[in-house]
Amino acid sequence: MTIDMMFPDTEGEVDSTTIPRPTAVTSEDLTPNDETKHNTTTTLIDPSTQSPRAVSGAPAVTPYPPPSHRTISSSTEEPSVTAPLLSLYYQHLFPYDFIYQWFRYGTGTNSSSGGNSMNLFLHREFSFTIQNPQKDEIYLRYQSYASESDFASAVQKRCPMKIDIGAIFSHPPVQKHTLGSALTPIEREFVLDIDLTDYDDIRNCGCQQAQICPVCWKYMSMAMATLNVALREDFGFHHLQWFYSGRRGIHGWICDAAAKTLTDAGRTAVANYLTVRLHFCHHACGLCACGLFDSLRTNRMEFLSWGHSHHSFSYMTVRSTWERKRIKTCICRIRYIPTFIVLTRF
Amino acid sequence: MHLSYPLHPYIHRAYEILEPFFIRDVIVSKKNGGHGLLYSEDQYMQVLNLLPECAAVIREMLQESWSTKKSTPLERWNDLKKHISFFIKQGNFSSGRKNSTEERSKKVAKTLHVNYEDEKNRQLLEIFCVEIVIRYTYPRIDINVSKMRNHLLKSPFCVHPKTGRVCVPISKTEHRTFDPFAVPTISQIVQEYFAATKAAAPDSSEKGDDEMVISKDPASKQSCRHKWEHTSLYPYYTKFQNEFLIPLTKESLSYQRQNVTDRKDAVNMDF
Numbered sequence: 001m002t003i004d005m006m007f008p009d010t011e012g013e014v015d016s017t018t019i020p021r022p023t024a025v026t027s028e029d030l031t032p033n034d035e036t037k038h039n040t041t042t043t044l045i046d047p048s049t050q051s052p053r054a055v056s057g058a059p060a061v062t063p064y065p066p067p068s069h070r071t072i073s074s075s076t077e078e079p080s081v082t083a084p085l086l087s088l089y090y091q092h093l094f095p096y097d098f099i100y101q102w103f104r105y106g107t108g109t110n111s112s113s114g115g116n117s118m119n120l121f122l123h124r125e126f127s128f129t130i131q132n133p134q135k136d137e138i139y140l141r142y143q144s145y146a147s148e149s150d151f152a153s154a155v156q157k158r159c160p161m162k163i164d165i166g167a168i169f170s171h172p173p174v175q176k177h178t179l180g181s182a183l184t185p186i187e188r189e190f191v192l193d194i195d196l197t198d199y200d201d202i203r204n205c206g207c208q209q210a211q212i213c214p215v216c217w218k219y220m221s222m223a224m225a226t227l228n229v230a231l232r233e234d235f236g237f238h239h240l241q242w243f244y245s246g247r248r249g250i251h252g253w254i255c256d257a258a259a260k261t262l263t264d265a266g267r268t269a270v271a272n273y274l275t276v277r278l279h280f281c282h283h284a285c286g287l288c289a290c291g292l293f294d295s296l297r298t299n300r301m302e303f304l305s306w307g308h309s310h311h312s313f314s315y316m317t318v319r320s321t322w323e324r325k326r327i328k329t330c331i332c333r334i335r336y337i338p339t340f341i342v343l344t345r346f
Numbered sequence: 347m348h349l350s351y352p353l354h355p356y357i358h359r360a361y362e363i364l365e366p367f368f369i370r371d372v373i374v375s376k377k378n379g380g381h382g383l384l385y386s387e388d389q390y391m392q393v394l395n396l397l398p399e400c401a402a403v404i405r406e407m408l409q410e411s412w413s414t415k416k417s418t419p420l421e422r423w424n425d426l427k428k429h430i431s432f433f434i435k436q437g438n439f440s441s442g443r444k445n446s447t448e449e450r451s452k453k454v455a456k457t458l459h460v461n462y463e464d465e466k467n468r469q470l471l472e473i474f475c476v477e478i479v480i481r482y483t484y485p486r487i488d489i490n491v492s493k494m495r496n497h498l499l500k501s502p503f504c505v506h507p508k509t510g511r512v513c514v515p516i517s518k519t520e521h522r523t524f525d526p527f528a529v530p531t532i533s534q535i536v537q538e539y540f541a542a543t544k545a546a547a548p549d550s551s552e553k554g555d556d557e558m559v560i561s562k563d564p565a566s567k568q569s570c571r572h573k574w575e576h577t578s579l580y581p582y583y584t585k586f587q588n589e590f591l592i593p594l595t596k597e598s599l600s601y602q603r604q605n606v607t608d609r610k611d612a613v614n615m616d617f
Contacts, residue, residue: 085532088536089505089535093579095572098502098503098586099502105598106595107602125496125498126501129507162504162507164498164500166496166498188495190492192487198488202481203381212526214379219485222364229363230360241589242516242521243502243516244513244516245506246508246513247508251499253502264494268492275487278348278349
């Protein structure tokens with residue numbers, strides 16, 4: 001047995017019943033079998049042979065091929081995306097029909113609603129980042145289009161370096177200059193953004209900042225596995241889609257009607273529910289878990305569980321209530337969010 | 347900062363999901379595709395130093411054992427769990443330090459005839475392994491992107507300006523096997539597209555780029571609706587259509603139809 005031993009090859013799944021529960025862990029809970037099986041050969045994983053796993057089940061603990069020295073960073077990839085390439089891409093290969101079918105949500109021309117309901121695609125904000133010949137970036141916000149062909153023509157004409165998607169507004173966003181503050185967001189998918197930059201304190205593969213490699217990319221698999229279960233089982237969301245961001249992370253789009261109609265406070269509450277922060281917080285937002293925890297510690301208040309009764313309140317309301325009124329009757333023991341935050345209706 | 351005790355069911359479920367990843371992808375050595383958390387000494391000392399003071403004896407024992415005896419990261423993880431469980435059973439959680447800051451909790455503990463400090467230490471030890479797994483694997487979302495409705499997010503299917511890679515959808519069957527290095531770049535797919543065009547109709551190459559001249563052979567991809575079907579984007583986009591877009595569109599259309607039916611019924615007073 002050498003210190004540089006290969007990871008033991010387990011033929012079956014890790015037995016989830018052996019994972020210790022919150023009560024005392026006993027030696028019987030630990031399976032000794034894993035320690036005795038050793039694989040001295042490298043097994044390449046062929047994705048096509050891997051059976052699909054239940055999202056909530058434990059994955060098979062299979063040996064992972066040794067990491068290659070591939071990395072993705074802005075310095076090692078092609079230095080720039082040229083305008084001619086982008087033009088060809090937008091002319092032939094960008095899937096305008098996907099964007100239109102998705103973001104119209106069944107409304108608009110040829111819809112089953114007969115044109116009576118709001119054309120959601122028309123009310124959607126698109127934003128373009130365009131690079132002019134002097135290499136300056138021009139940012140065009142509040143663009144909106146009535147149809148797929150209008151959208152395609154605009155994109156092919158502008159050839160943006162980047163396209164961003166915003167909310168569905170009360171009016172077509174192109175009317176921003178006339179409406180001003182009367183233009184308000186009414187719906188938006190619940191989105192998640194996970195970047196490997198936020199894992200720099202625990203990445204020991206040599207990558208930092210925008211650099212990624214096959215080793216640290218696995219954090220994204222962990223993220224998708226955990227969040228899919230939470231979003232499906234705890235919130236009942238079904239229309240989830242993850243996208244590769246192109247460089248160092250993933251974006252999640254949750255498109256259920258209940259998710260789209262979440263208010264800003266509701267989104268904050270859901271995002272905080274999905275957040276568990278035991279590491280040093282770099283965010284200065286003040287609304288993150290550790291910010292609230294520090295606020296609680298300063299106020300030296302202890303609260304007991306509020307329970308899942310009719311006493312529901314939003315995260316925003318509770319925070320302002322605690323800070324302003326110092327409620328002594330409400331007793332929740334909170335060390336971190338999301339232990340006992342109960343969400344408002346959504 | 348610590349997790350609260352008892353563990354919230356959400357945390358416990360996250361731990362059950364993440365522990366296999368932790369064992370496979372975090373504690374093993376870099377050669378085996380991990381971060382070496384329980385492989386190299388400087389890494390495992392970071393973990394042992396997170397043990398509460400009352401368990402200093404575990405830290406010393408394991409440090410000595412792991413530095414002298416050769417063991418795999420999995421054996422070390424199991425060792426750590428075993429030692430913590432035995433330590434909890436023997437019941438001595440005194441850290442020898444006085445904690446005088448939380449008077450109210452002490453009064454509560456006193457009424458329950460429990461040594462507050464010992465009880466706190468026991469709780470920290472019970473959830474220690476869960477904390478380690480959560481600390482090193484739990485997803486870190488950028489909350490600023492999620493909390494505001496009018497926050498812009500990069501559109502799917504765009505090209506990243508710095509890397510040239512396309513923002514492709516990740517199929518739900520490939521969450522664990524998705525390879526960002528295999529994602530096609532813009533130059534690659536443009537080349538593939540024009541190679542396919544040329545191969546499909548080699549004698550019509552002067553016709554210009556905006557005509558996709560498909561081979562006259564019906565067995566070929568003459569029925570391709572999309573030009574990306576001739577590129578490496580094909581597997582990503584077809585799965586996206588089947589797994590996400592079609593179900594979403596169906597549900598949206600039926601919702602709209604239901605809305606129209608309800609409105610008509612309301613007008614006709616037909617309930």
